[in-house]
Every structure is written in structure tokens, then in C-alpha cells.
Amino acid sequence: MSDNPCLATIRGLPDHPQYTEFNVRTGPGTNYDIAFKTSVGTSGCTVTEVSIDNENKNLNGKVYQWFKLNFPDGQVGWVRDDLLAIQGTCGTFGYDNAIAPDTFAFALTRSDAVAAAAPAEPPAPAAVKGTRTAEPTAPVQSVGIKDMARVQKAAIGVTAAFEGSGYAAYNNYDKGVISYGIIQFTLAAGSLVTIVNTYLATANSQIANELRAYQPRIQAQDATLREDKNLKRILIAAANEPEMQKAQDDLAISNYWDRTINNYVAPRGYKYPLTYALLFDVSVNFGVGDGFVRMAERDLGVASGSKPEVSGVSEEQIIARVVELRKISHDKQAVRENLPGLSKRGDFWVDLVNKGDWDLQGDANGLVYPFDSKQVQVRTP
Numbered sequence: 001m002s003d004n005p006c007l008a009t010i011r012g013l014p015d016h017p018q019y020t021e022f023n024v025r026t027g028p029g030t031n032y033d034i035a036f037k038t039s040v041g042t043s044g045c046t047v048t049e050v051s052i053d054n055e056n057k058n059l060n061g062k063v064y065q066w067f068k069l070n071f072p073d074g075q076v077g078w079v080r081d082d083l084l085a086i087q088g089t090c091g092t093f094g095y096d097n098a099i100a101p102d103t104f105a106f107a108l109t110r111s112d113a114v115a116a117a118a119p120a121e122p123p124a125p126a127a128v129k130g131t132r133t134a135e136p137t138a139p140v141q142s143v144g145i146k147d148m149a150r151v152q153k154a155a156i157g158v159t160a161a162f163e164g165s166g167y168a169a170y171n172n173y174d175k176g177v178i179s180y181g182i183i184q185f186t187l188a189a190g191s192l193v194t195i196v197n198t199y200l201a202t203a204n205s206q207i208a209n210e211l212r213a214y215q216p217r218i219q220a221q222d223a224t225l226r227e228d229k230n231l232k233r234i235l236i237a238a239a240n241e242p243e244m245q246k247a248q249d250d251l252a253i254s255n256y257w258d259r260t261i262n263n264y265v266a267p268r269g270y271k272y273p274l275t276y277a278l279l280f281d282v283s284v285n286f287g288v289g290d291g292f293v294r295m296a297e298r299d300l301g302v303a304s305g306s307k308p309e310v311s312g313v314s315e316e317q318i319i320a321r322v323v324e325l326r327k328i329s330h331d332k333q334a335v336r337e338n339l340p341g342l343s344k345r346g347d348f349w350v351d352l353v354n355k356g357d358w359d360l361q362g363d364a365n366g367l368v369y370p371f372d373s374k375q376v377q378v379r380t381p
Helices: 112-117 148-163 191-200 206-212 215-219 223-227 229-238 242-268 273-286 291-299 315-336 340-355
Strands: 007-010 021-025 034-039 045-052 065-070 076-080 084-088 099-104 367-371 374-377
Touching: 034 076, 065 291, 148 242, 148 273, 148 367, 148 374, 191 206, 191 215, 191 242, 206 229, 242 273, 273 291, 273 315, 273 340, 291 315, 315 340, 340 367
Parallel strands: none
Antiparallel strands: 007 045, 007 084, 021 034, 021 076, 045 065, 065 076, 084 099, 367 374
């Protein structure tokens, strides 16, 4: 690794100082989900990839570039170059090898050869407005898990316990405007749009008809819906219908499970159900990406993306470090935002690893306990 890596700082829009937070996306375009938000001045973000805007959006003919960043707190996501200052050795990404500190990324010209060779990921279905629904993905190929359906269902159950209270879970008090369902699909990120469109494409109940009247405003991501009590009633009622439950299950699998397992877990040859469930939960919580895994690989001195049989460092060692890093991130956020409950999510995964429950079997009754008041059946979900 270079002693002077390519680093980014969130510069924001200096001409508009009223904007102090910006979206970090799960891919290189504004049609990807919002993974989280970052503040102006955040620095020390390691650049790991640069990709051309996947919709070729531009300013006066200059196409935007998107930077995939490892943030200091362990989160991973994509930020557009007009919001960034970069510095360091950035030749690998199509820029000069010696970028002076605080250089405006958008002002630079990226090498055409490198830009053309850098493939962008396909758009994330959940973030696209309109009537498009999630596209099917190829079946996940497991290295050693014979009961993948069981592991997948158990993983979704655990994550759903942290995210809310099932298909009808609903809140309107955070940055998602409306967060709904088993893994809290949001209006702000656009995933609620996909859920509603998918449900309405097959449902014909009275509740569906009531929700259909809201469809244009949902597709427009109308923030005034936050306080609409009638919409809340309709969504909670719709959660009892199989069409809504299927819409939520399908998007959780296509937008989070398949992308996590196919892109980051299976290529590393990981084989434990606990690993699969943990990294799915990380993707839902932090945005789809392998930032924590790559940080663990770095800390343990192995090449990024290595298979355990090649690196000589076991899956158990990597994942033990992943849960430590994640707990550190949760604990810092809990203090920063005065939300002590956040630490419980990190503690839960540390506890499972310390118990050695790599097959995700739970206690004598097949149960795990995300919270004292919640239990999830993982052996026969």
C-alpha cells in the first residue's frame, strides 16, 4: 500500500454553505439508494474505486465521476466528485500520481483509458423512481451451505428484529421521511417507492385501492407524507396482505442479500451461515459494501478479497475482527448521537461470534435474542 494513499474530504458546495450534509450512495449514480449521510469537513476517506456516473449526468458537458470511499468510521459508500477534495497518489484511478492537498476533484480530468475500463455496477432497483420493480438476479452459489433458504430466512428475521417490528413496522421521525417494513424501506431513498409499486402491480384489495390514490405522491417522494396519518394506516393494514409481504421479501433479497452474497461473500469462499447473516445485516445497516471486511483484511495483513485457504487467515479470524470493528462504529455513533440502544446491535454479533455459533443454530430452542424483548427462530425459521 502506498505511504501516500488517495484520500478524499467532503468539501460540499462552498458557494452554498447552508448545505452541511450530503447523501452517500450505494453506487455511482443518484439512482442508487442513499446509504447514509455525511457532513462537510469529513476527511481521511480512502478512495477505493472511481466510476463514471452510470447515467452519464454532466455539468456543461463534463460527466461526473463517483468515488467509492472508506469512511473513517468503517462505513462505505459513493460520493460524486463535485462534492470532494482529493489528495495523494491517485494514479490507479486515472488521475495524476501526486495530487496536492484539497484539490477539487471535479476540476480534474480523469484518464479516458482508465475511465473506459472501469465498469460501473448495475443500477440499484430500489432507488429508481417510477413503476420499475426489482429485477431477478442469478441464484447465489454457496461454497458450503446446503440449507441456504434457512440461512436467508433466518438472516432476514434477525435484521428485521433490529430494524423494526415486522412487515408493518413504521416510523416517520428520521431522515428516511417514512421508514416501513421488515428492513425499513424508506421514502427518501426510494425503496418504499419500489415496494408500493410492486405491491400495487398484483394487489386488488380495498386497501390496495386506497394506497393507489397515494401512488403519484409516493413516486414523487413527497416529504409532506411524513405526517399523513391516513397513509400510515393504509401501509400498516397492507402489511397483512401476502402481496405486500412478498414485495418486501423480494426486495430485501434482490437489493441486499443477493448483492452482498454474490459480490462480497461467495467470491471470498466464505462458508459459515453466521458470516452470511452478519454481512447481510451490515449491508442493510450501513449500505451494501464490504468495507468492514476489507478493514479486517487490512488489519490482519491479508490481501483484499482473499480466500482463507489462500491467505492462511481463517474465516473465523476475519469475521471476529469484522464484528469488533462494527462494534467500535456503533459505540461511537451511540455516543455521538446519544442513542445508547445502537450498541446492542454490535454487541449481538460479537456475542454470537464469541459463542462460536458459526452454523447459526441459536440456543437449545433454536432462538437468538437481538433484544431482551425480541427473539428470532434461526434453526427452523
